[in-house]
Amino acid sequence: MRQTIVLKPTAKKIFDFLYGPFFAVLDFFMRHYKANRERLDNFMRKEKVSSFLQGLAVLILVIWIVIFYFAPEDKRKQLTQEMQQSFEQLKAGVSK
Secondary structure, three states, rough: OOOOOOOOOOHHHHHHHHHHHHHHHHHHHHHHHHHHHHHHHHHHHOOHHHHEEEEEEHHHHHHHHHHHHOOOOHHHHHHHHHHHHHHHHHOOOOOO
Protein backbone atom coordinates (compact mmCIF):
# COMPACT_ATOMS: atom_id res chain seq x y z
CA MET A 1 0.00 0.00 0.00
CA ARG A 2 1.35 3.37 -0.98
CA GLN A 3 1.20 6.27 1.41
CA THR A 4 1.21 9.88 0.32
CA ILE A 5 2.64 12.63 2.42
CA VAL A 6 0.26 15.49 3.00
CA LEU A 7 1.97 18.74 3.93
CA LYS A 8 0.33 21.46 5.88
CA PRO A 9 -0.25 24.66 3.90
CA THR A 10 2.64 26.47 5.60
CA ALA A 11 5.01 23.53 5.13
CA LYS A 12 4.01 23.34 1.46
CA LYS A 13 4.70 27.06 1.03
CA ILE A 14 8.11 26.68 2.65
CA PHE A 15 8.92 23.62 0.50
CA ASP A 16 7.83 25.44 -2.67
CA PHE A 17 9.85 28.50 -1.67
CA LEU A 18 13.02 26.49 -0.98
CA TYR A 19 12.89 23.83 -3.68
CA GLY A 20 10.44 25.18 -6.26
CA PRO A 21 13.00 27.23 -8.22
CA PHE A 22 15.38 24.27 -8.40
CA PHE A 23 12.74 22.00 -9.91
CA ALA A 24 11.55 24.75 -12.26
CA VAL A 25 15.10 25.26 -13.60
CA LEU A 26 15.63 21.51 -13.84
CA ASP A 27 12.40 21.17 -15.81
CA PHE A 28 13.44 24.03 -18.12
CA PHE A 29 16.79 22.46 -18.95
CA MET A 30 15.39 18.96 -19.37
CA ARG A 31 12.70 20.16 -21.80
CA HIS A 32 15.28 22.06 -23.86
CA TYR A 33 17.73 19.16 -23.80
CA LYS A 34 15.03 16.77 -25.04
CA ALA A 35 13.89 19.17 -27.76
CA ASN A 36 17.47 19.76 -28.93
CA ARG A 37 18.20 16.02 -29.02
CA GLU A 38 15.11 15.45 -31.15
CA ARG A 39 16.16 18.26 -33.51
CA LEU A 40 19.66 16.84 -33.80
CA ASP A 41 18.32 13.33 -34.47
CA ASN A 42 16.02 14.66 -37.19
CA PHE A 43 18.89 16.68 -38.65
CA MET A 44 21.28 13.72 -38.71
CA ARG A 45 18.72 11.40 -40.31
CA LYS A 46 18.83 13.48 -43.49
CA GLU A 47 21.01 11.71 -46.04
CA LYS A 48 22.70 14.82 -47.46
CA VAL A 49 23.55 16.20 -44.03
CA SER A 50 25.07 12.99 -42.72
CA SER A 51 27.10 12.43 -45.89
CA PHE A 52 28.30 16.07 -45.79
CA LEU A 53 29.47 15.71 -42.17
CA GLN A 54 31.25 12.44 -42.99
CA GLY A 55 32.97 14.10 -45.95
CA LEU A 56 33.93 17.05 -43.77
CA ALA A 57 35.48 14.71 -41.19
CA VAL A 58 37.52 12.96 -43.89
CA LEU A 59 38.63 16.32 -45.32
CA ILE A 60 39.80 17.50 -41.89
CA LEU A 61 41.71 14.23 -41.44
CA VAL A 62 43.43 14.67 -44.81
CA ILE A 63 44.34 18.27 -43.94
CA TRP A 64 45.95 17.12 -40.67
CA ILE A 65 47.89 14.41 -42.49
CA VAL A 66 49.22 17.01 -44.97
CA ILE A 67 50.16 19.35 -42.10
CA PHE A 68 51.97 16.50 -40.36
CA TYR A 69 53.75 15.50 -43.59
CA PHE A 70 55.11 18.99 -44.27
CA ALA A 71 55.93 19.87 -40.65
CA PRO A 72 59.57 19.96 -39.50
CA GLU A 73 60.79 17.06 -37.38
CA ASP A 74 60.62 18.91 -34.02
CA LYS A 75 57.05 20.04 -34.77
CA ARG A 76 56.12 16.47 -35.73
CA LYS A 77 57.24 15.27 -32.31
CA GLN A 78 55.24 18.05 -30.66
CA LEU A 79 52.15 17.20 -32.75
CA THR A 80 52.53 13.51 -31.90
CA GLN A 81 52.83 14.27 -28.18
CA GLU A 82 49.80 16.56 -28.26
CA MET A 83 47.73 13.93 -30.05
CA GLN A 84 48.79 11.25 -27.55
CA GLN A 85 47.80 13.51 -24.66
CA SER A 86 44.48 14.34 -26.30
CA PHE A 87 43.77 10.67 -26.90
CA GLU A 88 44.63 9.78 -23.29
CA GLN A 89 42.32 12.52 -22.04
CA LEU A 90 39.59 11.31 -24.36
CA LYS A 91 39.95 7.77 -23.02
CA ALA A 92 39.91 9.06 -19.44
CA GLY A 93 36.88 11.27 -20.10
CA VAL A 94 38.72 14.44 -19.09
CA SER A 95 38.85 17.54 -21.24
CA LYS A 96 41.29 20.43 -21.05
